[in-house]
Amino acid sequence: MRIVLVGPPGAGKGTQAAFLAKNLSIPHISTGDLFRANISQGTELGKQAKAYMDAGNLVPDEVTIGMAKDRMDQPDAENGFLLDGFPRNVSQAEALDETLRDASMRLDAVLDLEVPEDEVVKRIAGRRICRKDSAHVFHVTYSAPKKDGVCDVCGGELYQREDDSEETVRKRLEVYHTQTEPIIDYYRAQGLVVTIPALGKVDEVTKRAMDALQTAKTAAQ
Known part of the structure; x- marks a missing residue:
């Protein structure tokens, strides 16, 4: 299956993408991984992206689209892929459609x-990170440390990242509503959107997603 995964920040896209890709035996292609891989490998697109990022500018759509196209052309994506973080706006969605058409392919579901x-x-603003080891992550509601402000693992100080403050989270949501959410209507017009509630345990959400995708696949046949 060829799938685009969308949802607001904090919806659990990265977690679900990993489980879904494994269950469907397709590669999980995230924008973050694309950027890191191209920059570390020194590809031409990676060099272009790094130049924009170093200057504090947004990476143009054509660079992001080029990276995504190169990744989708890899052998492991021949039978499908799961895109996470791309497309981010309608112009990228249109470019993706064109790229897939040129390859005689189409998306199966969004x-x-x-x-x-x-x-x-609540999910994002409640996160607390250990200063000694950022891999130690807690949550004031869902996985609170035994002692307030202290890491259970190493005793380091727990803090809230600036990006996780409520004010910043609400700004990120505004960007999502303005730039990314319109792609849902774009794809809904093509009959591709499958919406599921993403509240609950991770495995429960994964099962809902798998069931919904199977229904969409059957309906398309």
């Missing part, structure tokens, strides 16, 4: 993870 805005804020 999986929309639906989470109430207040829950998104």
Whole structure:
């Protein structure tokens, strides 16, 4: 299957993408991984992206699209892929459609993870990171440390990243609503959108997603 995964920040896209890709035996292609791989490998697109990023500018759509196209052309993506973080706007979605048409392919589904805005804020703003080891992550509600402000693993100080503050999270949501959310209507017009509630345990959400994707696949046949 060829799938685009969408949803607001804090919806659990990265977690679900990993599980879904494994269950479907297709590669998980994330924008972050694309950028890191191209920059570390010193590809021409990576050099272009790094130049924009170093200057504090947004990477143009054509560079991101070029990276995504190169990745989708790899042998392991021959039978499908799951795109996470791309496309981010309607112009990228149109470019993706054109790229797939040129390769005589099409998307099978656009999986929309639906989470109430207040829950998104609660999920992200409640995160606390260990200063000694950033791999140690806690949450004031869902996985609170035994001692407030202290890492259970190494005793390091727990803190809230600036990006996780409620004000920043709400700004990120505004960007999502303005730039990314319109692609849902774009794909809904093509009959591709499958929306599932993304609240609950990870495995419960994964099962909902797998069931919804199977239904979409059967309906398309």
